[in-house]
Amino acid sequence: MASLLSRFCRKVAVPGSAHGARMVSTTTSCGSETVKSLNLYSAINQALHIALETDPRSYVFGEDVGFGGVFRCTTGLAERFGKNRVFNTPLCEQGIVGFGIGLAAMGNRAVVEIQFADYIYPAFDQIVNEAAKFRYRSGNQFNCGGLTIRAPYGAVGHGGHYHSQSPEAFFCHVPGIKVVIPRSPREAKGLLLSSIRDPNPVVFFEPKWLYRQAVEEVPEHDYMIPLSEAEVIREGNDITLVGWGAQLTVMEQACLDAEKEGISCELIDLKTLLPWDKETVEASVKKTGRLLISHEAPVTGGFGAEISATILERCFLKLEAPVSRVCGLDTPFPLVFEPFYMPTKNKILDAIKSTVNY
Amino acid sequence: MALSRRLTSRSTLISHPLSAAFNRFISTDTTPITIETSLPFTAHLCDPPSRSVESSTQELLSFFRTMALMRRMEIAADSLYKAKLIRGFCHLYDGQEAVAIGMEAAITKKDAIITAYRDHCIFLGRGGSLYEVFAELMGRRDGCSRGKGGSMHFYKKDSSFYGGHGIVGAQVPLGCGIAFAQKYGKEEAVTFAMYGDGAANQGQLFEALNISALWDLPSILVCENNHYGMGTAEWRAAKSPSYYKRGDYVPGLKVDGMDAFAVKQACKFAKEHALKNGPIILEMDTYRYHGHSMSDPGSTYRTRDEISGVRQERDPIERIKKLVLSHDLATEKELKDMEKEIRKEVDDAIAKAKDCPMPEPSELFTNVYVKGFGTESFGADRKEVKAALP
Numbered sequence: 123m124a125s126l127l128s129r130f131c132r133k134v135a136v137p138g139s140a141h142g143a144r145m146v147s148t149t150t151s152c153g154s155e156t157v158k159s160l161n162l163y164s165a166i167n168q169a170l171h172i173a174l175e176t177d178p179r180s181y182v183f184g185e186d187v188g189f190g191g192v193f194r195c196t197t198g199l200a201e202r203f204g205k206n207r208v209f210n211t212p213l214c215e216q217g218i219v220g221f222g223i224g225l226a227a228m229g230n231r232a233v234v235e236i237q238f239a240d241y242i243y244p245a246f247d248q249i250v251n252e253a254a255k256f257r258y259r260s261g262n263q264f265n266c267g268g269l270t271i272r273a274p275y276g277a278v279g280h281g282g283h284y285h286s287q288s289p290e291a292f293f294c295h296v297p298g299i300k301v302v303i304p305r306s307p308r309e310a311k312g313l314l315l316s317s318i319r320d321p322n323p324v325v326f327f328e329p330k331w332l333y334r335q336a337v338e339e340v341p342e343h344d345y346m347i348p349l350s351e352a353e354v355i356r357e358g359n360d361i362t363l364v365g366w367g368a369q370l371t372v373m374e375q376a377c378l379d380a381e382k383e384g385i386s387c388e389l390i391d392l393k394t395l396l397p398w399d400k401e402t403v404e405a406s407v408k409k410t411g412r413l414l415i416s417h418e419a420p421v422t423g424g425f426g427a428e429i430s431a432t433i434l435e436r437c438f439l440k441l442e443a444p445v446s447r448v449c450g451l452d453t454p455f456p457l458v459f460e461p462f463y464m465p466t467k468n469k470i471l472d473a474i475k476s477t478v479n480y
Numbered sequence: 481m482a483l484s485r486r487l488t489s490r491s492t493l494i495s496h497p498l499s500a501a502f503n504r505f506i507s508t509d510t511t512p513i514t515i516e517t518s519l520p521f522t523a524h525l526c527d528p529p530s531r532s533v534e535s536s537t538q539e540l541l542s543f544f545r546t547m548a549l550m551r552r553m554e555i556a557a558d559s560l561y562k563a564k565l566i567r568g569f570c571h572l573y574d575g576q577e578a579v580a581i582g583m584e585a586a587i588t589k590k591d592a593i594i595t596a597y598r599d600h601c602i603f604l605g606r607g608g609s610l611y612e613v614f615a616e617l618m619g620r621r622d623g624c625s626r627g628k629g630g631s632m633h634f635y636k637k638d639s640s641f642y643g644g645h646g647i648v649g650a651q652v653p654l655g656c657g658i659a660f661a662q663k664y665g666k667e668e669a670v671t672f673a674m675y676g677d678g679a680a681n682q683g684q685l686f687e688a689l690n691i692s693a694l695w696d697l698p699s700i701l702v703c704e705n706n707h708y709g710m711g712t713a714e715w716r717a718a719k720s721p722s723y724y725k726r727g728d729y730v731p732g733l734k735v736d737g738m739d740a741f742a743v744k745q746a747c748k749f750a751k752e753h754a755l756k757n758g759p760i761i762l763e764m765d766t767y768r769y770h771g772h773s774m775s776d777p778g779s780t781y782r783t784r785d786e787i788s789g790v791r792q793e794r795d796p797i798e799r800i801k802k803l804v805l806s807h808d809l810a811t812e813k814e815l816k817d818m819e820k821e822i823r824k825e826v827d828d829a830i831a832k833a834k835d836c837p838m839p840e841p842s843e844l845f846t847n848v849y850v851k852g853f854g855t856e857s858f859g860a861d862r863k864e865v866k867a868a869l870p
Contacts, residue, residue, distance in 0.1 A: 185709075185710070185712065186710055186711045186712055188712075189711060189780060192710075192711075210712050210716055210717070211717075212681035212712075212717040212718060213648065213649070213678040213679060213682060213709050213712075216683055240646075240647075241647065243647075244683075280567035280568045281568065282568045282569065282630050282646075283632075283633075284646035284647060285568075285569060451844070453844060453845060453848050456628065456844055457568060457619055457627070457628060457629065457630045458619035458627055458628075458630075458838060459839075459841065459843070463844065
């Protein structure tokens with residue numbers, strides 16, 4: 123079943139709709155639905171095991187992945203699939219991603235790990251100028267769709283300037299790649315498998331705070347969650363909240379608190395930031411009339427700005443209040459001041475209340 | 481040769497540079513002593529310097545004291561991290577002290593040093609105080625970067641120490657830029673751009689080398705080869721582990737980084753070379769006892785036997801101690817007393833740093849830009865400007 127799906131994915135052309143490639147989720151049709159309680163890094167590990175098992179031409183590489191990686195996402199892969207398929211690279215992000223693009227251009231699946239999203243910048247040129255534009259400028263002769271770049275992102279409580287950044291906004295500005303961010307173990311496994319099998323290059327950010335903290339029942343079989351489909355994880359009528367990754371747990375807390383004060387919140391997990399599911403968010407805002415976006419990255423130029431502008435274009439007459447953005451401050455990610463910088467539950471709650479009472 | 485005791489008053493820890501605190505036990509005897517380095521130098525495209533290093537009683541004893549201080553400071557930082565007083569990431573330098581100390585002995589405060597994140601001891605060598613170190617590690621106001629940098633970002637402008645960088649490899653082109661400025665300003669000074677064996681594979685290093693060689697910049701690239709790039713052994717990451725030869729057309733020298741005198745000789749040689757002929761690479765063969773950082777036990781990718789083997793055979797402090805004892809510059813008891821005093825000095829600095837307050841919350845917004853160009857912060861409804869930040 124899974125190998126059939128991977129062949130299906132390889133050949134399907136990307137349709138022109140805003141949703142991007144639609145993929146069939148196999149959660150219901152596969153035989154036994156055994157689930158296991160896993161944390162985020164174990165779920166990612168399982169996804170990688172399945173990806174390598176189902177496609178003999180897939181490879182996992184990056185800094186220190188051989189012994190399991192700094193977050194243990196790649197444990198057991200080198201032992202099971204051999205050093206020819208799971209290997210360490212030298213310390214050179216630009217080289218690693220460029221190498222991955224080349225591998226992918228020859229029809230392989232390259233799953234590249236960048237150790238921390240903060241270190242992805244040397245590879246930025248390769249991603250933006252090479253990976254994103256390869257199919258376009260070669261007139262579809264070549265493509266590097268088999269490339270998936272995984273990187274842990276986001277605050278972790280004490281990470282400081284270079285272990286806490288959220289660079290998703292930089293990549294959302296590049297047509298030609300996809301940006302995917304899961305919120306939980308179950309989502310991560312499905313989304314990662316979809317990303318690896320998607321015929322476009324994908325940048326997959328994993329919320330490092332949740333690697334150990336988040337535990338969920340994850341199905342053991344091979345399943346995929348469609349890209350470019352947002353999910354309404356909590357229904358409500360008064361205000362729509364949009365977020366992704368670890369920030370959703372904070373937003374959910376704020377929703378619960380708001381409910382105690384009689385405000386009914388609808389919470390949407392965007393999952394794929396590029397191309398993003400505009401229809402779902404639009405439908406929700408047309409229902410509630412209010413929108414709040416929250417992300418850890420600094421507010422100016424963050425992805426919330428894109429969501430805000432698009433929704434404004436589509437829902438102007440239905441909006442009851444200005445779109446609210448509760449995000450990180452416009453400073454470098456601080457060291458001791460992290461609690462002030464972060465978009466906390468109280469800041470979100472405050473914003474919910476002022477938006478509703480506008 | 482008996483040690484001349486100087487009963488100077490105990491100096492305070494806060495602002496006095498390291499040397500003043502030494503006066504109790506360090507002889508001011510500057511009669512030259514010649515020390516042979518443990519190993520000969522290996523050279524690439526240049527003639528290696530001689531193995532005989534000029535030193536003095538004072539220097540030998542101050543080497544011992546400073547290295548013991550650095551070692552004690554790093555061990556204390558380890559305990560503080562485990563007690564959660566230091567948060568974030570903490571990369572310790574114990575085992576590599578000879579590089580910091582040997583380099584300092586060969587240069588002046590006008591020569592610049594720039595390094596990656598394993599910078600506590602280099603900062604101390606450049607004249608930083610223990611109090612500033614611990615205050616910065618714990619994120620307090622009186623830290624050298626005002627509590628905003630943390631372990632990886634120590635700086636000291638008046639001693640030309642350009643820090644403390646998180647992204648490895650990025651500091652090398654920066655260092656070459658500093659060297660350019662020094663050459664332009666005719667300062668007769670050089671820049672030591674330090675990096676590790678992991679970072680040696682970064683492309684930007686070769687870009688920096690090419691530019692430095694093209695324009696004859698007084699930059700000295702120092703590879704602190706401790707054989708492991710975090711968890712990856714050097715033979716797994718590099719086709720050519722001869723980092724001193726990586727410059728190709730740039731000369732290089734391989735140095736035993738656990739021998740402070742070899743380091744001193746090499747740095748002196750490199751400075752003379754760089755001022756006349758342009759860039760040179762120094763590879764310091766050294767070792768770190770701790771893991772890559774406090775989150776890394778350091779034993780999953782190397783054996784405990786290897787670590788204890790190096791500690792027994794090549795420990796830099798032990799080497800100096802043997803030299804001190806064999807030259808009769810101090811007795812075992814005197815050295816032990818010195819170590820006790822060092823321990824107390826470190827404990828005092830930690831106690832004082834613990835009392836220091838955290839920076840003001842408004843410091844979150846300072847120095848993003850130069851004053852006057854800051855951003856605005858809105859309230860939740862985005863209508864009212866809550867603060868115009870400096």
